[in-house]
Amino acid sequence: STKFLSERELTVLRPLLEELKAPYTTWGGCEGAERAVLVFLPDWLEAEKLKDSPANPVRLLRASYTGEKLSHRDFLGALMGLGIERETVGDLIIRDGSCDIIVLREVLPYVLDNLSSAGRAGLRLEVIDETEPEEAQFKLIKDTVASLRLDAVVSAGYQISREKAAQAVRTGKVSLNGLECLKPDRELSEGDRITLRGLGRIRLSAVKGLSRKGRIMIEVMRLV
Incomplete structure (x- = not known):
């Protein structure tokens, strides 16, 4: 699988993938995600079963806080401040009092151990199984x-x-x-x-x- 790709990158890649005729799917952690990982499917895995399989490269966590509402920029800045690559972070779904953060599986432990604040707010982190689509x-x-x-x-x-x-x-x-x-x-x-x-x-x-x-x-x- 790749790291997170932008909508533009996926649009450019799709004609090439169709020519290769290799089975693949894209998954961004929730339906309608803008940023997604490209996953080449082995013979034993069907696209619709990726989410619940060990091959799923994406993980989700919820960062909760109190106080003034934080922005997408606040959370992205806090994540980049940890020294991780932008390509390891997918969509950030902002809500009142929390942000659902979609990341690659391999960076989840590091983010859990090190992401403690965003903007001026302290964060409480928990791993979640799914998030509401951006819709x-x-x-x-x-x-x-x-x-x-x-x-x-x-x-x-x-x-x-x-x-x-x-x-x-x-x-x-x-x-x-x-x-x-x-x-x-x-x-x-x-x-x-x-x-x-x-x-x-x-x-x-x-x-x-x-x-x-x-x-x-x-x-x-x-x-x-």
Whole structure:
């Protein structure tokens, strides 16, 4: 398995992996994780069983604290201050009073022994079995579109006009699955992730079929 890879790195690698025809999966510690580990699957292991197998390279811990709310930057800074590599840390899921930290299995003991504070707060650490997907922090938007073009989904997800959406794409403000996309007519698929600079991230979480008026019903998750 690899270390944690970014969404962009995984997008670049996928065509090469398909050419290799080697069985693989990606796992980031929870459904919808942005950063994930690439795992080449041995004959005896099926992708859906990785999470509960000894081959799972990912571990989770919860850092709890009291006082002022800490940010993603506070926790990432504290982890990097331990001297570990960024590639050994996956997503950080921030909640009120705690942060769920996803790390590679091999660095878990070191983090448990050495991570004692973040920002100005002392931390209490515990190993956990699972965490809520990041969608817990997303808002669900239901809409209909004429097609699954990028500009149509951007318009629906960010609730801006189709013209503004197309202009944002053409001027390089939109990335699709971690890569800049300049084509407003690019067809999307369920699960695609979009970032519009200055307005955050959305994900095309479901394509529900056609409405009575012949439009495509979609569900979009938007980070709030």
